[in-house]
Amino acid sequence: MKSISDNLRNTPKYLNGKTFSTGVLAAIFGCTGPALIIIGGARDAGLTTEQMISWLFAVYFFGGLIGIYMALKYKQPIVGAYSIPGAVLVAAGLQSYSLNEISGAYLAAGIIVLILGLSGLIGKIMNWLPVPIVMAMIVGAMIKFGTDMIISIQGAPLIVGGAIIAYLLSSRLIPKLPPILIAFIVGCILAAFTGQFQMGEMQTSLALPQILMPVFNIEAIMSVGIPLALLVIGAENAQSIGVLMAEGYKPPINAMTVISGIGGIVTSFFGGHNANIAGPMTAICASEESGDKEGRYASVLINGILFGAFGLVAGVAVSFVVALPSVLVATVAGLAMVGVLVTSLQTAFTGKKFQIGAFFSLIIAMSGISFFGVSSPFWALIGGVLVSLILESKDFNVGTKNDEDDQEELSQVSI
Known part of the structure; x- marks a missing residue:
């Protein structure tokens, strides 16, 4: 592995229109709808503007740093951000506990994720999970980006339809x-032609992030901290991990878990819920839209x-976020997922093994169910494996991952 x-020295030769555009579009996706979830949650909980901005700073600034570090360390499109369902x-949870108590739950979640990453357990589990079940989970969890794009046509046919047609024609005529x-x-x-940009009152003042001391509350840790840790991992x-596997990478599973734990620990001192590896944005940057696999x-x-820049100027940037039409963001996100969804579907259902387990993994992830505060992708993996153990036990080939593979995974923890 290169240092x-x-x-970093080799990066300029990979900076081109494709890598630039997918990087920008992934940022647009991450800085719009997900940011509004945080803003809405902070307002509903009665947090001050300074506390809200500190939360945004923590997850965006440190999420950006995580992505930059992991990309340069492993030369893979591993994006750092934060858990959207976690937000x-x-x-x-902020409705029931103080910000300091919630931050204590964030800190506990980060410690749990860090310990699991250092133990190497997550890497062993992911290596054992059947690939078709993992790929089916990816399709089920991310198919909503495609369906949301189609649904958006109803509300804004000109904007959404025009963007889709532009995508198709440019793919064919100017590849x-x-x-x-x-x-x-x-x-x-x-959107500008139809007056869909919502330019409201612009905030021009900068607010500095606030450092606070987390307070451990057992109830907050049980109801928020543990489910948050499971969301980050599951x-x-x-x-x-599934997206990277689908695109032919060998992701550093344990290192991804460790860095997500460290991110959760750091952000807790700013009132941020977790900076970790991000699924949807990794899918955008890892797709064929980003060009050659190596770059x-x-x-x-x-x-x-x-x-990182969005986190530093969150107070001002939020005004621009609100202005973007949500249908346009949904459309771009859906188009960016096309390659990942097609590849994952092919990997999940082309072979003959684990087909029933993969199907259940697909429909569980698509259902959006949540138990104990843990969302459907985690339960899709559990459900898919259980179904295959009952109906397709012959497809399991225990021991296919030898000690060398386990040792390689553990060596990747040195971040």
């Missing part, structure tokens, strides 16, 4: 230009820089 400095979970970027530009032009990391990590550097 970080070597990969929904903790927004509800050297990133079709995703062209679709976004066309969508923006149409949703975000699992999706990212796709460069898109993460673009994304990380934009994420």
